[in-house]
Amino acid sequence: MAEKNREKVLSVNDLVINFKTDHGILKAVRNISFDLYRGETLCIVGESGSGKSVTSKAIMGILANNAIIAGGNIMYRGENLLEVSEDEFYKIRGHKIGMIFQDPLSSLNPIVKIGKQITEAMLINSDKLKLMYNDLISDDLIRYKNTLAKMNIAIDTEKKKLDALETELKAKEGVSKEERLKDKALIKQKEAEFKLFVKETKEKYGAKAKELKAVLELTEKKAKVQVQEYKDQVTKEYLTVEADLKRQIKECADAASKKQLKERLEAEKEAFTDKLTLTKKAAKEKALEIMREVGIPQPEKRYNQYPFEFSGGMRQRIVIAIALTASPEILICDEPTTALDVTIQAQILELINRIKEERDLSCIFITHDLGVVANMADRVAVMYAGKIVEYGTAEDIFYDPRHPYTWALLSSIPDVDSKEKLEAIPGTPPNMIYPPKGDAFADRSKYTMNIDFREQPPFFKVSDTHYAATWLLDPRAPKVEMPKIVSERIKNSLEEDRNHD
Ligand SMILES: Nc1ncnc2c1ncn2[C@@H]1O[C@H](COP(=O)(O)OP(=O)(O)OP(=O)(O)O)[C@@H](O)[C@H]1O
Ligand SMILES: [Mg+2]
Numbered sequence: 153m154a155e156k157n158r159e160k161v162l163s164v165n166d167l168v169i170n171f172k173t174d175h176g177i178l179k180a181v182r183n184i185s186f187d188l189y190r191g192e193t194l195c196i197v198g199e200s201g202s203g204k205s206v207t208s209k210a211i212m213g214i215l216a217n218n219a220i221i222a223g224g225n226i227m228y229r230g231e232n233l234l235e236v237s238e239d240e241f242y243k244i245r246g247h248k249i250g251m252i253f254q255d256p257l258s259s260l261n262p263i264v265k266i267g268k269q270i271t272e273a274m275l276i277n278s279d280k281l282k283l284m285y286n287d288l289i290s291d292d293l294i295r296y297k298n299t300l301a302k303m304n305i306a307i308d309t310e311k312k313k314l315d316a317l318e319t320e321l322k323a324k325e326g327v328s329k330e331e332r333l334k335d336k337a338l339i340k341q342k343e344a345e346f347k348l349f350v351k352e353t354k355e356k357y358g359a360k361a362k363e364l365k366a367v368l369e370l371t372e373k374k375a376k377v378q379v380q381e382y383k384d385q386v387t388k389e390y391l392t393v394e395a396d397l398k399r400q401i402k403e404c405a406d407a408a409s410k411k412q413l414k415e416r417l418e419a420e421k422e423a424f425t426d427k428l429t430l431t432k433k434a435a436k437e438k439a440l441e442i443m444r445e446v447g448i449p450q451p452e453k454r455y456n457q458y459p460f461e462f463s464g465g466m467r468q469r470i471v472i473a474i475a476l477t478a479s480p481e482i483l484i485c486d487e488p489t490t491a492l493d494v495t496i497q498a499q500i501l502e503l504i505n506r507i508k509e510e511r512d513l514s515c516i517f518i519t520h521d522l523g524v525v526a527n528m529a530d531r532v533a534v535m536y537a538g539k540i541v542e543y544g545t546a547e548d549i550f551y552d553p554r555h556p557y558t559w560a561l562l563s564s565i566p567d568v569d570s571k572e573k574l575e576a577i578p579g580t581p582p583n584m585i586y587p588p589k590g591d592a593f594a595d596r597s598k599y600t601m602n603i604d605f606r607e608q609p610p611f612f613k614v615s616d617t618h619y620a621a622t623w624l625l626d627p628r629a630p631k632v633e634m635p636k637i638v639s640e641r642i643k644n645s646l647e648e649d650r651n652h653d
Contacts (some may be wrong), residue, residue: 158189158190158192159189159190160187160188160190161188161189161190161227161228161481161482161514162187162188162211162226162227162228162482162514162516163186163188163189163226163227163228164185164186164207164211164224164225164226164227165185165224165225165226165227166184166185166223166224166225166227167181167183167185167207167210167221167223167224167225168181168182168183168221168223168224168226169181169182169203169206169207169210169215169219169220169221169222169223170219170220170222170622171218171219171220172218172220172257172262172359173214173218173585175585176357176585176586177220177585178207178584178585179538179584179585179587180203180219180538180584181203181206181210182203182205182537182538182587183223183537183539184203184207184224184533184535184538184539185540186533186540186543188482188514188516189514190404190512190514191512191513192514192515192530192531193505193508193514193515193516193517193528193529193530193531194516194517194529194530194531194532194533195199195517195518195519195525195528195530195531195533195546196208196516196517196518196519196521196525196531196533196535197518197519197522197525197531197532197533197535197561198520198534198535198536198561199535199536199561199577199581200520200581201581201584202535202536202537202581203535203537203538203539204486204518204520204535205486205487205518206219207535208251208484208486208516208518210226210233210234211226211228211233211249211484211516212249212484213233213236214249215376221234223312225301225305225408228248228249228299228482229248229290229294229297229302230293230294230295230297230301231294231297231301232301232304232305246479248478248480248482249480249481249483249484250475250476250478250480250483250484251475251483251484251485251486252468252471252472252483252485252486252488252504253471253486253487253488254474254483254486254487254488254490254491254631255491257475258457259457259471260467260470260471262458262459263458263461264458265455265456265457265458266454266455266456266457266458266459266462267436267439267454267455267456267469268438269470269474270443270455270470270473270474270477271432271435271436271438271439271477272388272478273474273478274430274435274438274439274477274478275432275435275533276429277430277478278429278430278431278435279428279429280427280429280430281379281383281428281430284349284379284382285375285379285587288371288374288375288378288379288529289368289372289375291372292364292367292371293368295364295367295368296364296365296367296368297361299357299361299364300357300361300587302357303353303354303356303357303358303361306353306357307349307350307353307354310346310349310350311346312508314343314346315344317338317339317410318339319514319541321335321339323339326533337512356558363620366394377616383428386424386427386428387424390420390421390424393420394417394420394421397413397416397417397420397594398417400413400578401413401414401417427454429479436455438472438477439455439473439477440455441597442451442476442477443455443469443470443473443564445466445473445476445507446469446470446472446473446476446503446507447469447499447503448466448469448470448473463494463496464491464493464496465492465496465499465652467498468488468489468492468500469500469503471488472500472503472507473506476507476511479511479514480513480527481514482513482514482515482516483504483507483508483513483515483516484515484516484518485504485515485516485517485518486518487518487520488500488504488517489501489524490519490520490521499522501524501527501528504517504528505527505528515528517529521565522561522562522564522565523565523566525546525549526546526550529546529549530545530546531543531544531545531546531617532544532545532546532549534549534555534557534558534561536557536581536592536593537581537582537584537587537592537593538584538587538590538592539592539621540621541555541557541558541593541620541621541622542554542557542558542616542619542620542621542622543618543619543620543621544615544617544618544620545617545618548614548615548617548618550562550642551642551643551646552614552618552620553634553638554612554618554620554624554625555593555620555622555624556593556597556598556599556600556620556622556624557597558620559634559635560577560593560596560597561577562638562641563635563637563638564576564577577596578596579595579596580596582595588605589605589606589607590603590604590605590606590607590608590609591604591608591609591621591623599624599628599632601623601624601629603623604623607623608621609621609622609625612625612626
């Protein structure tokens with residue numbers, strides 16, 4: 153499928169995240185970019201410490217306090233998630249992006265019954281009229297905000313370049329007076345260019361933004377009217393029914409019929425409330441339905457139990473249920489099965505795959521286990537030392553891997569059939585307070601060339617869907633073969649596939 157024809161639901165661009173620590177600034181995520189397309193599962197895979205969880209936490213807006221977002225953006229529905237207010241973020245987080253964590257216990261409250269934990273999230277968004285209004289204006293709002301975001305990002309990117317140049321020139325040591333003056337003039341010139349850029353950018357996007365804002369305002373007006381009309385309509389209907397029933401109750405002489413009429417009035421009242429807000433009763437019904445959906449037996453009984461009364465696998469199903477209550481369109485799963493034993497692991501993976509299909513979700517699936525990736529991924533991003541070093545379709549990564557780190561990961565998958573010995577990746581990941589200058593994997597790889605220690609490799613294009621950041625793909629590099637264990641496995645599985653066909 154050509155990527156340009158597919159709808160992007162989330163876009164991470166040049167994201168940089170550092171942490172302040174007692175030992176210095178730790179560079180956890182270093183200029184990563186990726187897109188998530190509707191309906192796909194993107195797997196992020198890499199060893200411990202490569203920056204997978206930091207990336208997912210940045211998307212969810214739940215980074216630790218010592219995090220510094222030093223660059224880039226995360227675009228979702230016209231918003232840069234790194235910039236939206238906490239209030240708005242909460243709405244998005246609770247609503248459209250759901251997350252499942254590694255350890256189900258830590259995301260459940262041990263002293264609150266499961267049922268309450270599931271309905272809690274739903275009841276926060278209980279105002280149905282507000283939801284209806286938001287739905288009605290959402291498309292136009294996104295279009296307008298997208299334009300503003302594009303403008304701000306363009307300006308911000310230029311400003312960062314300017315700031316970086318200024319810092320660099322000021323930090324220069326031992327420069328002559330003459331050179332200092334030249335630098336100053338250069339900065340002056342760049343500042344003038346920046347001012348012009350801002351003016352032009354504002355002009356470029358300004359007219360469009362104005363136009364879209366006018367459209368939005370019109371839609372908002374219409375939506376308000378529509379919501380009000382709906383409210384008036386259901387209220388009118390209810391009041392008519394209510395008046396009629398009350399009259400009947402008054403006129404009714406027979407006690408049994410009177411009781412029946414009163415019950416009907418109660419039911420009508422409930423149905424009326426239900427149209428305007430999500431009632432506790434309706435929330436419970438929905439919770440039970442979702443509990444069934446995620447495969448929890450006897451949901452009515454389970455609803456009133458505490459987390460400790462559930463097995464690990466069942467707990468993880470509850471966490472999934474909670475994430476689903478808000479009908480998210482993106483689901484982020486951070487090592488959702490690592491804490492579970494193998495058979496349960498397989499069941500949860502199957503569940504996630506099924507839910508994803510049924511609900512047409514887009515999924516970011518994080519794991520250190522390439523074996524899991526094979527069962528889940530449409531596309532794969534391989535992360536090492538805070539960078540994406542290779543990305544492509546699952547087929548690209550499993551049948552045509554190009555980065556020595558991907559080779560190393562592939563060699564370390566245990567082979568159940570042949571009981572082949574595992575090749576653990578030698579060495580350890582670098583200290584990210586002092587990340588290596590060149591390819592961060594250089595000192596652990598057999599394929600390292602001199603340039604790997606000096607310069608960071610750019611992304612080389614392998615195909616329209618497949619990119620890898622390794623100097624081995626430079627036309628000047630000597631031709632090397634991938635490790636035998638990897639090529640053998642690829643050969644075997646291709647043969648297996650052929651036999652199945
Ligand atoms: N709050 C923090 N303060 C300082 N460093 C942090 C903080 N959170 C994460 N890090 C560091 O950021 C780097 C990336 O961490 P991250 O949790 O994203 O790794 P990961 O790929 O999810 O690994 P794992 O497979 O172990 O979950 C690590 O070096 C980690 O120590
Ligand atoms: Mg992690």
